[in-house]
Amino acid sequence: MTQFDIGTTTRVVDGVLRSRRSLRAFKPDRVPRAVLEEILNVAATAPSNSNTQPWQVHAIAGEPLATLGAALLAAYRENKLPPSPHFPDPLPNEYAQRQRDFGAIYYKALGVDVADMPNRMRQTEKNFGFFGAPVGLFFTIDRRLAPHSWLDLGLLVQNVMIAACARGLGTCPQVSFARFHPVIAQHLSFKEHELTVCGMSLGYPDRDEPVNCMSMPRREVHEFANFDRFEDA
Ligand SMILES: Cc1cc2nc3c(=O)[nH]c(=O)nc-3n(C[C@H](O)[C@H](O)[C@H](O)COP(=O)(O)O)c2cc1C
Structure with a gap:
């Protein structure tokens, strides 16, 4: 194993973890492809069950990104595809409340009233333009x-975000x-069994944009961790 100074490493790793945010406005x-390859190379150190590494990543930039973005926006507006069931309906109240809290912070940062559906939809549409980022990533699973x-796959996705953040992206x-x-x-050369799990916008963030200055609250450790049966050292 690599030797490293624990104190420095703790500060650096914690600093990167704490400074990562979801960013939605980019320069x-x-x-460069070399930078992205470096990020994916280090991200691929993610652990996986029996080292199966069940991830596939499709990177897209330039004209293909613009073309796919336009096709996605058209499909979103056409609204013919069935909704993606990534949350159950209804969402249990505990999670629905946090979702509402997210919306309140998000739309406040954007200066959009939560009841203003046309403007909310315009913001949602920005997903399909990759929020102006020059790189789009698609994560698929068999x-x-x-x-x-x-x-x-989720561990790989987090590693990509952390490695990107550590490089100022x-x-x-x-x-x-x-x-x-x-x-x-x-638009992408998927193999037979590949399914899109999520995408990602990646680029140099525009730090002056209010939407990039939000801080989403987190539950406290005592709210999600149970130490009832923990015999302390
Ligand atoms: C699996 C996953 C999917 C997400 N999908 C979207 C999305 O489609 N659009 C978006 O703007 N944000 C999306 N987010 C970002 C979340 O809103 C964000 O992670 C959460 O509000 C916490 O904020 P933070 O990432 O800035 O800490 C997603 C996050 C995760 C982990």
Whole structure:
């Protein structure tokens, strides 16, 4: 194992973890392929069940990004694809409340009234333009696998965001793309069993944009961790 100074490493790792945010406004500056390959290379250190590494990533930039973005926007507006069931309906109240809290912070930062549906829809549409980012990533999984393999893919996705953040790049993970799997599959060279789990916008963030200055609250440790049976050292 690599030797490292614990104190410095703790500060650096915690600092990167705490500074990562979902960013939704980007500068047009291109991201070199070498930088993206470096990010994916380090992200691929993610653990996976029996080292199955059940992830596939499709990177897209330039003209193909613009073309796919336009097709996704058209499909969103056409509204013919069935909704993606990434949340159950109804969402249990505990989660629905946090979703409402997210919406309140998000639309306040954008200066949009939560009741203003046309403007909310305009903001949602920005997902399909990758929020102006120069790079789009699509994360797919082999649909023959069981839900636990999705966990492996999630670890890779988080690693990509952290590795990007450590290089001054911003990301936004986006489940909004999942519904449009048939459109995405037409544009990218998917293998037979590949299913779009989520996408991601990646680029140099525009830090002056208010939408990039939000801080989403987190539950306290005592709210989600149970230490009843923990004998302290
Ligand atoms: C799996 C996943 C899917 C998400 N999908 C979207 C999305 O489609 N559009 C979007 O704007 N944000 C999306 N987000 C970002 C979340 O809203 C964000 O992670 C959450 O509000 C916490 O904020 P933070 O990432 O800035 O800490 C997604 C996040 C995750 C983990």
